[in-house]
Amino acid sequence: MLRGSLSFLIHRQTATLNEGAWRFINKFYATTQDFIKAQHSLDADAPSGLSDDSKTLRALTHKTAAQIKDDITNFHMNKAVARCRELYNAITGFKAVNDDDNWALKEALEYLIRVMNPMIPHVTEQLWQDFGHTENLYDAPWPLTDESLIVEDTVNIAIQVNGKLRATIKMAKDIEKSDAEDSALREPAVQRAIEGKTIRKVIVVPGRVVNVVVA
């Protein structure tokens, strides 16, 4: 498969191609084929008592499907690819101990195949067919996101002005620093405390504190 002359190619693009895209496709193929060959007999419906790990995997699966819609709409294709790799890594890192776990794993694999179809149509059509589906992906709808599965991970954040507690806000655990800053500055109690003063800087300790330093 590898042509002789290509072993002399050194420029960054093809080197990256070799390490990145090519290996990913092969690994994705191999991982999925391994799962299919294990021939787990699974129900169509979701099992009732899923483990915490399975729940976490399902949440990532469904969140990925939703976020990639936005990514493609906004032409952030590299973000979409990064999310796919994240889901793939979660899949390979997942240790299934029973068929309930395998159910979650199968869902993750099938979702990944479907969301990657617009990007890598050939291998994904093949894997979908290998899973036993009769309808081809080019005719299939985008996988649905079950909102109830996406756990909102929130934390109470202390909002301080010059080190003194002024408010407490519930924020998403993985909120962007700039968003945390904005939420803090919008708080009425914070606005009262900084009125007439100049903001020198805003310190954000993720998941814990936002401290507005004024003078």
Place this chain on the structure above:
Amino acid sequence: MDRYNIQETEKKWQSLWADEQAFTTEDHVEGKEKYYVLEMFPYPSGKIHVGHVRNYTLGDVVARFRKAEGYNVVHPMGWDAFGLPAENAAIENGRHPAEWTYANIAVMREQLKAMGLSFDWSREVATCSPDYYRHEQKMFLDFFKNGLAYRKESVVNWDPVENTVLANEQVVDGCGWRSGAPVERRTLNQWFLKISQYADELLEGLDELGGWPEKVRTMQDNWIGKSQGLQFKWDINNYDEDVEVFTTRPDTIFGASFVAIAPDHPLAEKLAGDKDGFASFIQQCQALGTSEAAIEKADKLGFDTGYAVSHPFVEGLNLPLYIANFILMDYGTGAIFGVPAHDQRDFEFATKYGLAIKPVVIPEGEDAASFKLEDKAYSGDGKLANSDFLDGLEIEVAKSLVISKIEEKNMGQGKTQYRIRDWGVSRQRYWGCPIPMIHCADCGVVPVPEDQLPVTLPEDVSFEQAGSPLANHPTWKNTSCPECGKDAQRETDTFDTFFESSWYFARYCDAQNADKGFAKDKADYWLPVDQYIGGVEHAVMHLLYARFFMRALSACGYTDVKEPFKALYTQGMVNHATYKDESGKWVFPNDVVKQDDGSFKHATTGEKITEGAVIKMSKSKKNVIDPQEIMDSYGADAARLFILSDSPPDRDLE
């Protein structure tokens, strides 16, 4: 476990999609909203290049995604097949442009299919086919009927060795790019489309294009270049005529230190024709060609006519009247008054010829008495000073006041000016769409009757002689006048290839219609394009022409759609590292090997290679990568995934 067999699997699915007509789209599907995805169509140069791969991969992700979302998606592909490269190939390789073009299309179609792109090939068009261009000939006749197309003399770049008109891009340092001969400015009768009639509409329409990048909208705004100004006459001392100038800065009138006219202004010859050095000065000006960019960049050159003009507001103040190389006859009146303190070109001119540089607009915070210019003009905001009745006023107020005073004195009037010129569509080329007009000695210019369309290109053509191959053809242009029946001659010019790309997206809506370009209901259903993807280099030509063309078609009853592209995605260029050998010659990345110590050497000769800057992929710098090689080795999916994972496509890709 079986290794993934890329070649076999990819071929299998491409065949299945083709057999099942997976991406063939019906018009008006019940219960589904339409979605039109389009990438700018390629010129069939022979092989797809990496810019194509990125463009089409992006579009394919959008098309497949929207299909999965439940839209009725149309994702068409075709070929922008007329143009100069085919004629050059004919001259260089002795292959007929049509044969060369269709051969390239065949190769590239296979390359695109091998990428697994979800195109509806049933809508494929090639603009060089009479089945395509017959319809644009009809459109041109409709434009002519409706006063949107006309014929006029205009100044062109003339190559005296090749005996042909050159586009501005083909003039390098004032010489023909192939012949090397100094280019002359000549006047020629050409066909024009009245894009200027739509200037305001095109400008206002930009406000509705929220789905376009701001950068592109700004470029179009500037290209249309609407400005409010003043047109008025200066009295020439000791001479019967006046010189009429146009200015967008009437507020700076008191800073004027000279008046300048274009080299081809009628007064130029009259005032200075008999002076020493005039002829050679004019020749130097003509050598710059007609490209605005070239003229702008060139050193400022002036010729003193020896005459002077009287200032309209300062009694006894006379200013010298120059001919200057940077004044364009077809902008404004072809004459200006120079204010060196506040216009950079005037500044350079005044510096060279020792003319006064008088600031009259003082920026905020500065004092009129102490304000000094450094080494360039100040064109920013401020208040008027050293300007009599204008002192202390804001620029806009000063402008209005000067305009009304000039109007009171009956010396001129306020005027709206546009930078955009009517679109000249005549080309003296063979490999283009023939313009369907006939020249009769008695009846003048007569349109070809609609039932005689298409006017097709002759197959036998020679490129041996210099000049237009169609004009040189012994018999092709001979015909009879549709009106009086006498012997007459066909128009031998062909259309600018932007003519084809101004409506191809509408043709895709009804690609197999033999009777007309497209049925109105099909165009009204599919258009506008919901997502257009292409390079930013088309911001002002193709993208503006297409917006105008749709409005013109709408005016002629073809469609109700005026804006062709709802959302636009423009990409950066594909960059790559460059490599040079010891003699300084560019080397292909394929021929370079990296050593363990990080240095580079030539794969076959072993000589030392230096890695240079990462710049735009270009054939002349040899830093191109052939996507076919990548696809042959790694397959289409890997190539696609790589392109998508590299960086946001609105930045340059490395």
